[in-house]
Amino acid sequence: MQLQYFLILAALLFCIGIYGLITSRNAVRVLMSIELMLNAVNLNLMAFSNYLDPKDIKGQVFTVFVIAVAAAEAAVGLAIILTIYRNRDTVDMEQFNLLKW
């Protein structure tokens, strides 16, 4: 097993997340894409932690912090989506122009 496999896999997952983040029109799917990207970052951190710093695993500590922040982000993001859905009666990202003009 090599470090490069994990890094390339994380890069692939990150690119899939970016594609979903930009092209999807459902707001919940945008949040899911953000979770995918955060998972890719976590995989990077864990791979570096295992291959470059296996004794003093600081990458795993960072991963735990990222997981905590991702959980908080998911909760607040879904609450915001619920509020927008109540006010706008849609989850279409194309119609969320509240802060645009």
Next chain:
Amino acid sequence: MTLAEGVQVVSFAVLALTMVGAALGVVLLSNIVYSAFLLGGVFISMAGLYLLLNADFVATAQVLIYVGAVNVLILFAIMLVNKRQDFVPIPQSWIRKGATGLVCVGLFALLSTMVLVTPWGLSSQVAAGDQSIITIGLHFFSDFLLPFELASVLLLMALIGAVILARREFIPEGAVSELKQPVLMLPERPRELVEASGREVSSPGSDRRS
């Protein structure tokens, strides 16, 4: 290649294929409920990859937090905003998709080239393995103490903020009476007028009386 390495390579391949396929399903499928369940598949495969990387505690935390909390939260959000609507097609949306796909493929090519070219300074120390949870605990309470406490404060803030944002009473009173949904009325019962505790109800009945 010893037997252990072969098992590692095979399980890595299986987990990677599962994860990439599920991630593509999350992004590309049109039904969002399928996407949410496939997202759980992505999280579980990711936990398996963490196990391959000698991190049992983080793998457990991944399953507990992501699959148990975040994915269930997303499913609840899908149920709450489950509106069967077909999005209005925007003209030239294929340009957007094509450009995004191009950018993503380019970014992936760039990142993989960087990963393959860079000489990584691999360490030859023995991995922490079973000691990882002890080491993580030592880090949490010695040199990462401040971020650890800040994470708890952040979680508390997110909890209160999510509750306040999602509460229905937070909408001002005028906005609620404006969008009076017909869903909230009882459809079976004819809406005849009951003189509710002597208060005048503004309704067709009062017009008839006057």
